[in-house]
Amino acid sequence: MIHFVLLISRQGKVRLTKWYSPYSQKERTKVIRELSGTILSRGPKLCNFVEWRGYKVVYKRYASLYFCMCIDQDDNELEVLEIIHHFVEILDRYFGSVCELDLIFNFHKAYYILDEILIAGELQESSKKTVARLIAAQDSLVEQAKEQAGTISNMIAQATK
Amino acid sequence: MARDLAPEVERLLQFRDPNIRKKAALCSIRIVKKVPDLAENFINPAASLLKEKHHGVLLTGIQLCTDLCNISAEALEYFRKKCTDGLVKVLKDVANSPYAPEYDVSGIADPFLHIKLLKLLRVLGQGDADASDSMNDILAQVATKTESNKNAGNAILYECVSTIMTIEENGGLRVLAVNILGRFLSSRDNNIRYVALNMLMKAIALDSQAVQRHRATILECVKDSDASIRKRALELVYLLVNESNVKSLTKELIDYLEISDPEFKGDLTAKICSIVEKFSPEKIWYIDQMLKVLPKAGNYVKDEVWHALIVVITNASDLHGYIVRSLYRELQTAGEQETLVRVAVWCIGEYGEMLVGNAGMLNQEDPITVTESDAVDVIETAIKCHSLDLATRAMCLMALLKLSSRFPSCSQRINDTIIHYKESLVLELQQRAIEFNYIIEKHQNIRSALVERMPVLDEATYSGRRAGSVPAAVSTSQGAPLNLPNGVAKPTAAPLVDLLDLSSDEVSAPSSSGGDFLHDLFGVDLPPASSQPGGNHAQKSGTDVLLDLLSIGTPLAQSTSMADMLSSGDENKSPADILDKLGSPSGPPSQASPPVGSSSMMDLLDGFGPVSSVPENNGPTYPSLVAFESSSLRVTFNFSKQPGNPQTTYVEAQFVNKSPNAYSNFVFQAAVPKFLQLHLDPASSNTLPASGNGSITQKLRLKNSQHGKKSLVMRIRIGYKINDKDVLEEGQVNNFPRDL
Numbered sequence: 020m021i022h023f024v025l026l027i028s029r030q031g032k033v034r035l036t037k038w039y040s041p042y043s044q045k046e047r048t049k050v051i052r053e054l055s056g057t058i059l060s061r062g063p064k065l066c067n068f069v070e071w072r073g074y075k076v077v078y079k080r081y082a083s084l085y086f087c088m089c090i091d092q093d094d095n096e097l098e099v100l101e102i103i104h105h106f107v108e109i110l111d112r113y114f115g116s117v118c119e120l121d122l123i124f125n126f127h128k129a130y131y132i133l134d135e136i137l138i139a140g141e142l143q144e145s146s147k148k149t150v151a152r153l154i155a156a157q158d159s160l161v162e163q164a165k166e167q168a169g170t171i172s173n174m175i176a177q178a179t180k
Numbered sequence: 181m182a183r184d185l186a187p188e189v190e191r192l193l194q195f196r197d198p199n200i201r202k203k204a205a206l207c208s209i210r211i212v213k214k215v216p217d218l219a220e221n222f223i224n225p226a227a228s229l230l231k232e233k234h235h236g237v238l239l240t241g242i243q244l245c246t247d248l249c250n251i252s253a254e255a256l257e258y259f260r261k262k263c264t265d266g267l268v269k270v271l272k273d274v275a276n277s278p279y280a281p282e283y284d285v286s287g288i289a290d291p292f293l294h295i296k297l298l299k300l301l302r303v304l305g306q307g308d309a310d311a312s313d314s315m316n317d318i319l320a321q322v323a324t325k326t327e328s329n330k331n332a333g334n335a336i337l338y339e340c341v342s343t344i345m346t347i348e349e350n351g352g353l354r355v356l357a358v359n360i361l362g363r364f365l366s367s368r369d370n371n372i373r374y375v376a377l378n379m380l381m382k383a384i385a386l387d388s389q390a391v392q393r394h395r396a397t398i399l400e401c402v403k404d405s406d407a408s409i410r411k412r413a414l415e416l417v418y419l420l421v422n423e424s425n426v427k428s429l430t431k432e433l434i435d436y437l438e439i440s441d442p443e444f445k446g447d448l449t450a451k452i453c454s455i456v457e458k459f460s461p462e463k464i465w466y467i468d469q470m471l472k473v474l475p476k477a478g479n480y481v482k483d484e485v486w487h488a489l490i491v492v493i494t495n496a497s498d499l500h501g502y503i504v505r506s507l508y509r510e511l512q513t514a515g516e517q518e519t520l521v522r523v524a525v526w527c528i529g530e531y532g533e534m535l536v537g538n539a540g541m542l543n544q545e546d547p548i549t550v551t552e553s554d555a556v557d558v559i560e561t562a563i564k565c566h567s568l569d570l571a572t573r574a575m576c577l578m579a580l581l582k583l584s585s586r587f588p589s590c591s592q593r594i595n596d597t598i599i600h601y602k603e604s605l606v607l608e609l610q611q612r613a614i615e616f617n618y619i620i621e622k623h624q625n626i627r628s629a630l631v632e633r634m635p636v637l638d639e640a641t642y643s644g645r646r647a648g649s650v651p652a653a654v655s656t657s658q659g660a661p662l663n664l665p666n667g668v669a670k671p672t673a674a675p676l677v678d679l680l681d682l683s684s685d686e687v688s689a690p691s692s693s694g695g696d697f698l699h700d701l702f703g704v705d706l707p708p709a710s711s712q713p714g715g716n717h718a719q720k721s722g723t724d725v726l727l728d729l730l731s732i733g734t735p736l737a738q739s740t741s742m743a744d745m746l747s748s749g750d751e752n753k754s755p756a757d758i759l760d761k762l763g764s765p766s767g768p769p770s771q772a773s774p775p776v777g778s779s780s781m782m783d784l785l786d787g788f789g790p791v792s793s794v795p796e797n798n799g800p801t802y803p804s805l806v807a808f809e810s811s812s813l814r815v816t817f818n819f820s821k822q823p824g825n826p827q828t829t830y831v832e833a834q835f836v837n838k839s840p841n842a843y844s845n846f847v848f849q850a851a852v853p854k855f856l857q858l859h860l861d862p863a864s865s866n867t868l869p870a871s872g873n874g875s876i877t878q879k880l881r882l883k884n885s886q887h888g889k890k891s892l893v894m895r896i897r898i899g900y901k902i903n904d905k906d907v908l909e910e911g912q913v914n915n916f917p918r919d920l
Contacts, residue, residue, distance in 0.1 A: 065406040066370035095342070096375060097335035098295050101285065104331075105292075138206040141243050144236040145292040146282045153199060 020140035021099070022074065023050070024133065025087040026122070031055045034084065034122050035129055039140035058085055068096050079103050083119055106136055109147050113154060131157060182214045186221065193225040198234040205229060205240035209247045219252040223259075230263055230270075235283060235290055238270070242296045249303045260304050264311045267304070271297045271318050275325070291332040294322070298339040305347035312348035319344055323356050328363070331371075338364075338375055345383055358383065358390040365397050370406050377401060377412040384419050395420060399432050410444060418451050426459040430469055437476050449473060449480040457488065463496045467503060475510045478517025486519050490526065491637045501534040503527060508535055508550060511558055521562050522572050528555055529579025530634060532586045552587040559583070560597055574608055577601065581616045582631040595620050808896055808911040812839040815848075815896070819917070827887040831880040835898070836872050843868040843900035848878055850896045857883040858894075868900065892916040 023042070026035035033051055042050065057069055058078050069076045071089070077099040078087040086103045090096070107117075109132055114121045122129050135150050136143065144150050167173060189211060192204035205226075212219050226248055229241030245263070248255040274293050283290035301319075305312040322340050327333040337360055344350075344357040361383065364376035377398070384391045398420070401413035421429055433452050440448055452473055460466035470489050474481065493503055507524035514520055528535060535550050562568065563576035577598065584594040598620065601613035619627055808815040818832040837843055846866045852858045863878040882892055894913045899906065 064370070066374045066408055068371065068374055068408055070408060070411070095295060095299075095335060095339050097331055097338050097371065098292070100371070101291060101332055101335055105285070138203060139210045141206055141209065141240070142292055143202050143206055143240050145239055145290050146235055148282045149199075149236060 020091060020094070021102075021137060022089040022091075022140060024137070025051065025054060025085075025089075027051075027055050027059070027085045027087065028119060029059070029083045029085070031059060034119065035126060035133070037130070037133055037137075039137075054087060054089075058087060067100060077103070081107055084122070102137075102142055105142075105145070105147070106133065109136065109150050112147060112151055128154075182211045183218070186211050186215070186218050190221055190225060193222075193229065198232075198237050201229070201232075202234075202236045202240040205237065205244045209244050212244075212247060212251055216251050219248055219255055222248060223252075223255050227259070227263060230266060235293060239293055239296055242267075242293075242300050246296070246300045246303055249300075256303070259300075260308055260311050264301075264304050264314055267297060267301060268314055268318050271301070271322070275318070275322055285332045286330040287327065288330070288332050288336065291336055294336045295339045298322070298336070298343050302343040302346050305343070307348070309348045312350065315343075315347065316350055316353060319353060320356065323353075323360060334364075334372055334375075338379070341379055342382075345379070345386060354387060355390075358387065362394055362397075365394055365401075370409060373401065373404075374406075374409050374412060377409065377416055381412075381416055381419060384416070388420070391416075392420060392425075395425065395429075399429070402433070403436055407441075407444070411447070414447060414451055418455065421455050421459060423459055423461065426455065426461070427465070430456060434469065434472050434476070437473065445477050446480045449477040450482065453481065453485045457485075463492060464499055464502075466492060467496065467499065468506075471503075471506050471510060474520040474523065475514035475517055478514070478519040478521075481519045486523055489523060493523075493527065494634060494637045497636070500527075500531045504531040504535045505550075508555070508558065511562075516565070516567055518568060518572060521565075521568060522575055525559055525562055525572070525576050525579045528559060529575075529582040532583050536587070552583075552590050553593070556580070556583060556587070556590050556594060563597075563601075570606060570608055573606075574612060577609060577612045577616060581619065584616075584620055585628045585631045591620065803917065805913075805915060805917070807833070807894075807913040807915075808898075808909075810838075810909055810911075812837070812902075812907075813898060813909060814838055815898070817913075827884050829882045829884070829892070831882060833878045833880060835868060835876045835878075837868040837870055837875075838872065839902070840870050841902050842870045843902055845899070845901040846876055847899045848876075848896065849898070850880065850894050852882070852892075852894050855884065855886040855890060856892060856894075857885070859883075 020039065022038075022040040024035070024037040024039075025033070027033055033055075036047070036051070038047065054071065054076060057071065058076070061069070067078055069078065073092065074089050075092060075094070075096060076087055076089045077096050078085050079100060080086075086107065088099050088103060090099055110117045110122075110129065113128070113132060114125070132150070132154055135153050186208075189204050189207050192200055193208065195201055195204065208222050208226075212222060222244070226241060226244045229237060230245065232238045232241060245255075245259055249259055271294070274290060274297070277289045280289050283293075285291050288294070301311075301315050305315050319340060322336065323344070326336050326340070328337055341357045341360050344353045361376050361379055364372045365380075367373060367376075380391055380394070380398070395417075398413050398416050401409050402417060404410055404413065417429060417433070430452065433448065433455075437445065437448055437452065453470070456466055456469045456473075460469070467489070470485075474486075493500070496503070504527045507520075507527050510520060511524040532552075532555055535555055536552050559576050559579050563573050563580075580594045580598060584591045587594075595617065598613050598617050601609050602617060604610045604613060619630065623630075804816055804818040806814060807817045814836045816834045816836070818834070820830045820832075822828060822830070833848065835846070835848065844867050846863070846868050848860075848863060850858060850860065859881040861879040861881075863876050865876055868874070868876050882894075884890070884892060892913075893916065895910070896913060897908065897910045899908045901907070
């Protein structure tokens with residue numbers, strides 16, 4: 020099971036966190052600090068797995084972002100590397116050549132995509148097409164809601180409430 | 181909440197929309213983990229999910245089944261019987277499926293599904309021969325056909341190997357698996373190697389022969405630049421060691437020790453030491469290896485390890501000469517490694533004459549001429565070296581004392597060195613220097629008996645005790661006797677009293693866990709500060725204890741008696757000199773202020789409570805009592821107790837001089853059995869005017885842990901100087917009021 024997902028920039032800024040195990044707020048900051056230190060200081064040629072506090076942390080660097088996932092001792096690390104790649108590919112497909120800025124400005128969408136891929140620390144969909152379709156459906160819903168909110172009748176309804 | 185929502189989720193497992201179904205499946209996993217009882221409800225719906233076509237639902241369904249099997253044995257049985265074949269078929273389909281762009285990852289169709297299926301098959305096949313049989317074909321197919329130039333393929337292979345290793349015995353498949361691992365090991369990708377090392381650790385349990393074949397590669401991995409790989413490889417090497425390969429492996433590891441990173445050195449040293457200890461074929465090899473490790477990484481060697489080394493050394497009596505000479509050589513080159521210096525200094529002290537006389541030469545040794553002054557030089561260099569800590573320098577002083585007896589010609593020079601340390605600012609060194617100087621100067625006759633060879637340490641009791649030792653509870657003051665902190669040591673009375681219970685106790689008390697071995701060396705049972713297990717000893721030999729307490733009761737004895745013990749197996753020699761010291765005010769300067777000295781001494785005897793001021797007058801009053809009376813002195817005790825605290829008694833002692841001469845340097849000492857705690861405040865003065873023209877008062881606090889069961893009893897000793905003559909008076913106070 021994946022315990023948490025962390026996206027850190029090269030400078031140590033946290034771009035995205037998702038927790039699948041109970042961690043208190045204080046613990047979270049502690050974990051982030053520790054892991055940032057460990058992972059950012061690793062050399063380029065070293066292997067992508069770090070043993071940390073009895074768990075394994077799998078990380079992969081894409082451009083300026085480090086994608087980290089923490090798993091149990093008996094999980095398959097190579098599989099998790101694939102999951103990370105799966106996630107990145109979907110992001111890429113959605114944003115079209117994704118870069119860190121996209122994630123900064125559209126973090127809500129990034130979270131939504133992550134939720135379509137992982138639930139409760141497990142992979143839920145291995146097909147990129149399906150995920151893309153689902154996200155597109157969600158986007159259209161959002162568009163609809165925005166339009167509705169903009170119509171005259173709605174505005175009148177709001178004003179007279 | 182999980183219970184409330186479970187039926188809803190169950191229903192949703194059969195919803196028409198596959199997206200809902202897959203999310204419901206993962207949700208069920210969470211519910212089942214939280215509330216294992218609900219697992220039965222989910223078995224049937226989960227089984228139906230396994231027949232899905234939609235990959236997403238299939239994935240999540242498989243995950244649900246895996247978790248159900250892990251949680252509930254019933255589910256495991258069910259799935260094993262009903263679903264194994266179906267799963268094998270699904271895996272076959274996926275493995276053989278043609279190119280499907282939707283699920284393709286680097287040429288393999290849906291590797292995630294592959295991996296999940298393999299995981300479930302692993303759980304189902306573990307421990308069950310039938311299920312394992314049905315899987316053999318597909319496992320073989322996956323293992324051989326999957327491409328391994330991409331990560332996805334490797335992930336599948338890794339999972340496959342893991343499954344093969346876990347399910348029931350099948351020779352052919354196992355060979356296949358180990359071959360794949362071998363291939364992984366020699367791959368250049370760090371990730372793959374890491375994963376292979378991980379897998380090999382599990383494989384060792386099943387087929388260590390196969391893993392031994394890869395020993396060389398694994399050794400290479402220990403030297404890798406990647407920290408994670410190094411760690412894994414070292415652990416694997418540790419598991420690989422057996423009697424036949426221990427020598428070559430250790431050699432490699434020790435060679436690497438020299439060039440390894442500091443962070444890694446600690447781990448590596450610990451592993452080397454434990455390998456050497458467990459598998460050493462003969463003593464001399466063990467000692468050799470330790471002699472190689474100590475100069476390279478002495479600072480990382482833990483205390484138990486070098487203590488064990490010393491135990492082995494004392495037992496290997498024919499090798500003493502060889503050992504001390506090798507240590508001498510090493511010390512010349514690597515004088516900053518703490519542990520090396522300690523062991524070397526100890527050995528030189530013990531076996532100095534063998535070093536100089538070249539006794540017990542072994543065939544492979546080169547002759548080496550060491551004069552007595554060379555040996556002394558070496559120790560003096562060590563003691564002057566400021567990077568070494570207190571314990572080491574204390575050990576050096578001890579060794580110098582031993583050498584002064586073994587090398588009479590250097591005795592004067594050693595004495596000069598020791599005199600230099602009498603002014604040391606470090607209390608421990610100062611104490612030792614003063615004691616040893618005294619021994620050298622005034623007690624030539626007993627010196628050689630004092631520093632005789634140590635008795636051979638019993639390995640069996642040592643290893644037994646080490647296995648049973650409790651790491652946590654012992655307070656730091658009860659670490660190695662040589663690690664006593666600077667300044668007045670703060671252990672409780674118990675150690676000192678127990679020390680003296682030596683005379684009546686058995687030497688080995690295997691039930692006494694905890695505490696450092698070197699304490700146990702002397703049969704000293706050092707309990708953790710809180711408990712007082714030796715209480716019964718005090719009862720059976722009450723007066724003896726008190727007597728011993730007073731005769732050896734000095735703070736110097738507290739720490740240095742340990743050190744003396746180190747050199748003499750017989751502590752009874754020390755009382756003579758220490759008693760003399762007590763009596764002669766013209767002795768060492770540390771006795772300059774007797775009242776303060778006595779109260780601090782007493783504090784050491786009875787343990788530190790906070791120095792509280794005695795309350796003026798509280799609680800029920802008790803009649804005062806004449807504790808001691810002689811022709812020249814009277815001691816009166818006045819008691820008070822605080823209400824609500826019946827165990828503590830405040831005593832004000834009053835001393836009156838009955839003789840026509842004034843007393844100076846007046847010192848009052850008291851000792852109590854173990855169930856009492858005594859605290860002495862400083863006396864009002866140390867001069868007692870003649871004929872009762874004035875008196876000295878001193879406040880004591882007694883705490884009776886056996887209040888009500890035992891009454892107070894105390895042994896007192898009073899020393900003073902009259903007309904430049906020292907007088908000592910002793911007595912026992914038995915007539916305390918019963919209810920105190």
